């Protein structure tokens with residue numbers, strides 16, 4: 733992805749979040765120059781992979797296959813293994829556009845609640861993963877806001893504003909915004925999440941895009957921190 737495209741997506745995300753009155757934490761506004769001045773007191777932001785996260789999953793076409801995310805809080809797997817009563821949870825906010833696909837994947841370790849926080853409608857297609865990581869043909873049972881729901885393998889469910897679904901580990905899911913309903917503000921409350929190792933994409937996909945630097949970054953992506961933050 734070009735940096736100019738990442739910047740443009742950040743600007744439009746900020747406008748949508750403001751419209752939905754969803755406020756980001758202070759580090760969301762830090763510039764690359766701010767990051768260069770920071771000391772060891774902000775180390776958690778880098779170690780816990782917090783902040784801006786924009787991906788086209790390697791598709792080259794963000795509008796068709798892509799996702800805007802911002803990680804608000806997270807722990808680390810390393811801390812979880814050493815200190816099981818430490819920070820074992822995470823929270824993200826995402827924006828899903830109409831017909832913008834997040835490709836089929838499951839998580840090895842992360843269980844996640846996906847929540848429609850307002851705007852349009854989120855459609856999800858679900859499968860169980862077979863032992864060999866293929867798509868199983870068995871019915872899928874998930875909890876939607878405390879209610880057990882069973883759909884056929886590869887069936888869909890729709891989250892309307894306020895609704896959520898709990899996806900266990902090894903549940904294959906893909907999702908997009910329902911056509912004609914507008915962009916969706918999507919929340920995620922989950923176990924600790926390490927995006928460098930926890931995602932199993934059914935078809936090969938890249939989780940973090942290569943960035944072509946055609947202008948200066950507005951804000952850093954999580955994958956940029958190590959180039960600017962030296963403490």
Ligand SMILES: [Fe+2]
Nearest residue numbers: 837839844905
């Ligand atoms: Fe997921």
